[in-house]
Amino acid sequence: MRILLLTLLCFFACTSGVRASSGYETFASLPVLHEGRLQPLESFARAQLYKLSSHTDLDGQAADAWLADVIFDPGGAADKAVFALDNEVLRERLGIEKPRGALYTLAELEPLLSETRSEIAALLAAEEQGNLSAAQTALLALHEKSVTYLKLMRSLSLILPLNVEVPDRYGVTKGDVTFLDLVRQETRAIDDLKSIVADKGDDPAQYSAQQRAIAALAFQLQQIRGGAAGNALFKIMPLSWQGGQQVEFLAPWELLLRGQGSPENAAYLKRWQAMASAYRAGDMNAFSDASTAAKNHVRQRLGAAYPALQFTLERIYDALQPYNWAVFLYAASLIFAALYALYVSNVWVILSRAALAGGALFHAGGIGLRMAILERPPVGTLYESVLFVALVCALIGLVLAFKRGGVAYNFAGAFAALGLLLVAPTIISGAETLGVLSAVLNTNFWLGTHVLCITIGYGVAVMTALFAHFALFTRAFPKLLAARPDFDKLITITYRISLAALLFTAVGTILGGIWADQSWGRFWGWDPKENGALLIVLWLLWLQHGRLSGHIKSVPFAAGMAFMNVILALAWFGVNLLGVGLHSYGFTEGLAWGLGLFCGAQSLLIIVLWGYIWRRERSRP
Amino acid sequence: MKKGSKRNLLAVLSVLIGVAIATYYADFGQKPPISAPAPSISLQNAPFEAAAAPDFTLKDMNGHERTLAEFRGKFVILNFWASWCAPCIKEFPHFLKIAREYPEKLVFLGVSSDFNDAAMGRFLDKMKAAHPAAMAQDNVVILPDPQQKITLDLFQTMRLPETILIDANGAMRDKIIGADWDYEDLLNKLESLGFSK
Numbered sequence: 049m050r051i052l053l054l055t056l057l058c059f060f061a062c063t064s065g066v067r068a069s070s071g072y073e074t075f076a077s078l079p080v081l082h083e084g085r086l087q088p089l090e091s092f093a094r095a096q097l098y099k100l101s102s103h104t105d106l107d108g109q110a111a112d113a114w115l116a117d118v119i120f121d122p123g124g125a126a127d128k129a130v131f132a133l134d135n136e137v138l139r140e141r142l143g144i145e146k147p148r149g150a151l152y153t154l155a156e157l158e159p160l161l162s163e164t165r166s167e168i169a170a171l172l173a174a175e176e177q178g179n180l181s182a183a184q185t186a187l188l189a190l191h192e193k194s195v196t197y198l199k200l201m202r203s204l205s206l207i208l209p210l211n212v213e214v215p216d217r218y219g220v221t222k223g224d225v226t227f228l229d230l231v232r233q234e235t236r237a238i239d240d241l242k243s244i245v246a247d248k249g250d251d252p253a254q255y256s257a258q259q260r261a262i263a264a265l266a267f268q269l270q271q272i273r274g275g276a277a278g279n280a281l282f283k284i285m286p287l288s289w290q291g292g293q294q295v296e297f298l299a300p301w302e303l304l305l306r307g308q309g310s311p312e313n314a315a316y317l318k319r320w321q322a323m324a325s326a327y328r329a330g331d332m333n334a335f336s337d338a339s340t341a342a343k344n345h346v347r348q349r350l351g352a353a354y355p356a357l358q359f360t361l362e363r364i365y366d367a368l369q370p371y372n373w374a375v376f377l378y379a380a381s382l383i384f385a386a387l388y389a390l391y392v393s394n395v396w397v398i399l400s401r402a403a404l405a406g407g408a409l410f411h412a413g414g415i416g417l418r419m420a421i422l423e424r425p426p427v428g429t430l431y432e433s434v435l436f437v438a439l440v441c442a443l444i445g446l447v448l449a450f451k452r453g454g455v456a457y458n459f460a461g462a463f464a465a466l467g468l469l470l471v472a473p474t475i476i477s478g479a480e481t482l483g484v485l486s487a488v489l490n491t492n493f494w495l496g497t498h499v500l501c502i503t504i505g506y507g508v509a510v511m512t513a514l515f516a517h518f519a520l521f522t523r524a525f526p527k528l529l530a531a532r533p534d535f536d537k538l539i540t541i542t543y544r545i546s547l548a549a550l551l552f553t554a555v556g557t558i559l560g561g562i563w564a565d566q567s568w569g570r571f572w573g574w575d576p577k578e579n580g581a582l583l584i585v586l587w588l589l590w591l592q593h594g595r596l597s598g599h600i601k602s603v604p605f606a607a608g609m610a611f612m613n614v615i616l617a618l619a620w621f622g623v624n625l626l627g628v629g630l631h632s633y634g635f636t637e638g639l640a641w642g643l644g645l646f647c648g649a650q651s652l653l654i655i656v657l658w659g660y661i662w663r664r665e666r667s668r669p
Numbered sequence: 670m671k672k673g674s675k676r677n678l679l680a681v682l683s684v685l686i687g688v689a690i691a692t693y694y695a696d697f698g699q700k701p702p703i704s705a706p707a708p709s710i711s712l713q714n715a716p717f718e719a720a721a722a723p724d725f726t727l728k729d730m731n732g733h734e735r736t737l738a739e740f741r742g743k744f745v746i747l748n749f750w751a752s753w754c755a756p757c758i759k760e761f762p763h764f765l766k767i768a769r770e771y772p773e774k775l776v777f778l779g780v781s782s783d784f785n786d787a788a789m790g791r792f793l794d795k796m797k798a799a800h801p802a803a804m805a806q807d808n809v810v811i812l813p814d815p816q817q818k819i820t821l822d823l824f825q826t827m828r829l830p831e832t833i834l835i836d837a838n839g840a841m842r843d844k845i846i847g848a849d850w851d852y853e854d855l856l857n858k859l860e861s862l863g864f865s866k
Contacts, residue, residue, distance in 0.1 A: 231827060232817040235753060236784045288720065289844040307846035309825025311723045317825070 071332035074339035075323070076112040077359055079346060081283040081297035085422070088359045089115065089284075090366055096200060100193050101151055102132045115200070119282065120327040122201035122208070126154045131193060133157075135186035154197060161194055202275055203282035206231075206300060207321040209328075212268050215261045226321075227272050230265070234273075237266040276301040284320070285313050286349050295353045316345050362421045370414030371435070371469055377407030378442065378466035385459035400458040401449055407465065408442040415439060425496040427503050431472055433620070436500075438468035440507025441514075444545070456538075460514045468510075471642075494563045502556030502581065508549040509584060509616050515542040516609035520657040523603060524664070539602045542609050543595060549612075550588040557581040580619025587615050607658045614647045719840035722747070722833070725819045727780065727812040730793070735810060738839070740776045743808075744864045745835040749826040751782040752792035756848035757830040761796060763852045764832075765803035767859075771866065775859075776808045782829065784815045836863060 076090035083095075093111035094104045106114050106129075118125045129151035133139055142160045144152070164187055171188050174180050180188070209224035217240075218233045240262050248254045252263055283297040288310035300317060303309055319342035326334035347354050384400035415426045415435060422428070427436045445461015519538035526535075560581065561571040572578060591608045594600030600608065621643055722745075724738045737745065746764055750757035761779070768777040783789035793811060797804045812819075820826045824833065832845040842862045845855075860866075 228821065232782070232821055233784075235751070235782075239785075288841075304825065304827040307826070307828035307831050307844075309827060309831075310720075310841070310844070311824055312720055314823060314825035 071336045072110070072112050072116065074336060074343050075116060076110075077363060078284065078339065078343055079286075079297070079350075079354070079359070086295070086297070086355055086358075088362055088366075091362055092282075094366065096196065097130070100130050100132070100197060103151075106130065106151075116327055118197070118200045119203045120208070120324045122205070125197070125201050129153050129156075130197065131157055131190070133186070133190065135183050137183035138186050138190065154194060157190065157194065161191060164191070196281065198275075199279045199281040202279055202301075204300060204320065204324060205272060205276060206304065207317060208324055210268070210272075212265060213261050214265060215258050217258075218265075227269070230269060231273075234266070234269045237262055237269065241266045273305075277305065285316060286346060288312050295350060312349060316342065316349070319345055358421050358423075361417050365414070365417040365421060368414075368417075370410040370417070374407045374411035374414065374442075375466060375469050377403045377410065378462045378469065381407060381458055381462035382466060385455045385462065388455045389459075397455050397458070400455055400462070401446070404442060404446055404449070404458050404462050407462070408439065408446055411435075411439045411442060411465065411469075425500060427499045428495055430621075433499075433503050433506070434468050434472040436503050437507040437510060438465040438472070440504055441465045441468065441510050444508065444511045448541075456518060460511060460518065464510050464514055494559075498556055498559035498563050501552055501559055505549055505552030505554075505556050505584070506616060506620060508545060508552055509588075509612055512542055512546045512549050512588075513610050513612040513616070515545060516606045516612070517653075519606040520603070520610055520654070520661065523606070524657050524660050536602070539606060542606060543592070546588055546592060546609060546612075550585065550592065553581065553584050553588070557585060576623035577619070580623045584612075584615055584619055587612060603658065603661055607654050610654050610657075611651070614650050617643060617646055617650075719836070719842050721839050722835045722841045723823060725823055727814055727819060730811050730813070735812060737778070737835075740778070741839050742837050743773075744775045744837060744859060744862075746775065746777045747824075747833040747835055748777065748779050749782065749820050749824065749829055749831045750779055751829055752785075752788045753783070754829040758792065760830060760832075760848035760850070762800065763850075763855060765796065765800045765809060766852055767855060768806060768809045769800070769803040772806055772808050774864070774866075776810065779809075779811045780814050780819055781811065782814060782817050782820050786813070786815075789813065834859065834862060 076088060076093075078089045079086050080089050080092040081087075082092045090110075090112045093115035097106065097111045097114055098104050104111055114128075114130075117128065131152045131154070132149075133142070133152050134148070138160070139146075139148075142152075142157070144156055146152070168188070168191055171180065171184055174184070175188060206227040209226060210230070212225065212230070214220045214225060214230065214233075218230075218236065220229060220233065244255060244259045244262065248259070252260055255263060280299045280302045282299045283302075285298050285300055285303045287296040287298055287303075287308055289308060298306065298308060300320070303313060319338060322338040323335055323342060326332075326338050347356075381400045381403035384396045384403060388396035388400065415432075418432070418435075419426050427433050441464035442461045445457045445459075445464070448457035449455070449461070515538055519535055519542055522535045522538060557578070560578065564573065564575075564578075565571045587608075591600060591605055594608075595602075595605045722737060724736055726734050726736045729735050737747075746767070748757075748760075748764055750761065752758070764777045764779070768775060781789055793804075803809055814820050817826075824831075828846065830848055833841050834843045834845070836842050843858065845858070
């Protein structure tokens with residue numbers, strides 16, 4: 049018990065240190081439109097930081113504090129280590145000695161980026177034809193990241209102080225001048241520059257000091273404006289001029305360059321300017337006050353359209369990190385179950401079950417929060433399908449554990465849920481951000497019926513395969529554990545669960561056909577995903593009928609059901625690798641190797657176990 | 670089928686039907702998405718929520734102080750322009766024409782960002798020569814704003830020409846960006862906003 053408490057304390061310590069110092073709370077909750085969804089700034093910051101660094105915080109600095117640094121103090125941002133660079137070829141080409149996994153600054157990457165800028169057009173063309181090496185892919189990604197970072201750095205460049213010399217003739221007397229202060233002099237400066245060039249030519253060496261200052265000012269204003277063109281990443285300004293009930297947000301530069309400015313947005317931008325001034329002065333109280341003023345402004349502006357509840361839930365989701373808790377509790381459940389197998393005692397059963405229940409509670413809470421935030425059923429992306437299948441596994445384990453007793457069900461539920469939760473983020477890049485869906489999936493009715501049904505089927509099928517594995521292990525090594533599950537009972541459980549798997553996968557597949565008929569005009573198109581779903585159904589039917597008719601004995605039945613994992617993995621993830629068909633909406637980068645390894649290892653394990661059982665039982669008198 | 674199995678099957682089917690019904694209503698009863706593309710031109714769009722136009726004071730060409738509030742009760746075409754802006758020059762005659770047509774019901778306020786008084790003067794002289802009657806009317810008011818206190822600081826106008834249509838109650842009803850429209854478009858737009866001839 050002491051060990052458990054100690055571990056729990058360690059976990060609390062690990063998860064609580066990320067929060068930045070006070071003053072950012074309101075700033076973190078300001079609305080940003082990103083990837084089609086209005087979200088708290090904190091979520092936007094996490095998504096951007098993850099994109100650049102593959103982390104959601106930097107050395108204890110929370111993502112919102114990091115973003116504040118980048119947008120309010122872009123001068124220092126170039127020297128902030130934020131870029132992940134894992135490709136060995138590029139690391140070698142860069143020539144900076146850093147341990148693997150270390151982050152790089154924009155300034156450090158700049159020589160490599162400058163050197164390779166001319167290669168980008170050719171690489172993009174090659175990318176369309178799928179002819180890129182890993183290093184080339186990484187190079188393209190690095191350039192894309194650098195553009196994203198520059199866009200963030202320049203997001204508010206129109207309201208931040210500029211380091212420019214303003215000639216007296218323009219009558220700008222205030223200390224810290226911004227682009228918005230100077231833009232009203234832009235036409236005049238350009239006119240003046242034209243006169244100077246007409247008079248003295250285009251060699252600045254011939255100009256007087258004031259003429260050089262005029263030329264520099266005109267050039268810098270053009271540079272700032274040019275650098276801002278197309279910068280539509282940081283969409284914080286609610287649009288004033290639009291129809292219907294929809295709320296559109298634009299980035300500050302985008303707003304002004306598209307002529308969408310308004311008195312309301314002028315006032316809102318001044319709030320942001322106050323935030324910037326306070327932040328740059330290091331006055332966190334003033335920063336917090338300015339953030340509150342900005343938040344009140346935008347809330348009043350949006351009225352009923354302001355998604356206060358979703359924002360609150362999303363911030364809870366970000367702060368709670370429910371899947372971390374679920375992983376920890378599932379792992380604890382697994383350990384307690386393993387301890388029971390070694391040292392039979394009811395204490396371990398109770399602890400294992402409690403931990404599994406706790407894990408499932410956090411897990412379900414996380415999925416529930418996602419549903420409330422995104423206003424859609426639980427499964428809409430490949431990542432969400434993994435989360436949901438993991439929960440189904442945990443719940444099946446929990447229900448069976450309470451209904452039938454014993455610790456094997458705890459173990460199975462915790463093992464499957466933990467494995468899937470651990471695997472999910474590694475196989476799907478950027479998975480933990482709350483993304484929107486591609487159009488074909490954006491139908492809550494079908495997400496709530498077909499997709500939910502088929503993913504429940506996947507979950508039940510995973511548990512079927514897991515119990516089949518247990519059965520094979522039990523048969524192969526009957527005296528290995530102190531707590532010995534009965535082989536025949538495990539086969540019966542496997543069979544019964546497989547019936548539920550068949551029900552859900554078959555109904556889900558038929559519902560999918562009806563959806564396909566409505567969306568694409570045909571019930572069945574021999575699409576790889578459809579074939580995969582059919583394969584699961586046929587595999588289950590074949591084994592169940594074989595067992596019922598007596599053609600398939602218990603051990604081959606268990607081996608076949610254990611192989612269900614391979615069929616499932618191919619149908620679930622493998623079809624996305626083909627890159628064809630109407631279902632290729634998942635992320636598959638880096639998946640092929642993992643999937644191949646999994647299928648190979650699974651097949652080998654089943655063959656070895658089956659072979660071992662066959663040999664041992666054949667040699668018996 | 671055993672009693673327990675029937676109960677389980679019934680429970681599973683109930684959950685499925687429940688989820689289907691819940692999502693059906695969630696799907697059709699939900700709010701419109703917030704990710705619709707922004708309008709590229711505002712002539713076709715009504716404002717999201719008509720906010721009151723902030724009042725301001727500027728001196729006209731005769732040096733008299735004028736406020737926006739003094740035109741309450743009439744439709745106001747608040748146009749931000751400059752003599753060096755080609756689209757502004759293109760659309761200016763349309764504003765003069767509509768002001769000439771509806772002197773009692775509509776006001777044209779042309780807020781100029783010109784820093785060069787002479788250039789602005791030359792342009793206005795041309796307009797006076799081409800449209801003497803309209804330029805002489807009381808409902809055509811030119812307001813120089815060389816420091817862009819009203820243009821940029823108050824109305825956040827950076828991409829000239831931009832024109833805000835303000836109704837008789839002082840509410841900003843729409844914005845026209847650029848000069849890619851003609852007299853009929855403008856008239857139709859005003860009528861759609863409640864302007865009666």
